[in-house]
Amino acid sequence: MKIQGSTALVTGANRGLGRAFVGALRAAGCAKIYAAARRPADVVEDGFIAPVRLDITQADEVAAAAARCTDVNLLINNAGVARFRPALGAPSIDDARVEMETNYFGTLAMCRAFAPVLKRNGGGAS
Numbered sequence: 046m047k048i049q050g051s052t053a054l055v056t057g058a059n060r061g062l063g064r065a066f067v068g069a070l071r072a073a074g075c076a077k078i079y080a081a082a083r084r085p086a087d088v089v090e091d092g093f094i095a096p097v098r099l100d101i102t103q104a105d106e107v108a109a110a111a112a113r114c115t116d117v118n119l120l121i122n123n124a125g126v127a128r129f130r131p132a133l134g135a136p137s138i139d140d141a142r143v144e145m146e147t148n149y150f151g152t153l154a155m156c157r158a159f160a161p162v163l164k165r166n167g168g169g170a171s
Contacts, residue, residue, distance in 0.1 A: 046170060049074035052116045056101055056155060057124030059087035066121050067094060079114050081124070099124075101151030111158040118168025120159050122152045 053070050057063035058080035067080050071093065078095070080088040085096035099110045101124050126147045128140035135141070163169035 052077040053119040054079040055121045063123045118166035
């Protein structure tokens, strides 16, 4: 994947690994970066980095991001959660549901929403 000159979208870009991805993409010559986060105010906007409100577990927000970020040719699905609860010993399966909704279904929703965008822009990998 060619990074220099690309337009990227990074989910979970407001901290940790997501923030590191944004920095690495910038250093590698990415032309534009959409930094997606549940709280876009946590992302520093500087004319090069464009914050995007995005909770990947919300279908309407995924669709809105795909409609707004039509120039993306590099997608980094970084958003995720880990509740660190035992599968059998947790008092309920709520934490497991949150993990599956985010780490599996949310990521799948992003792939499905952005596959046509990536194809149209010559990005992605098969």
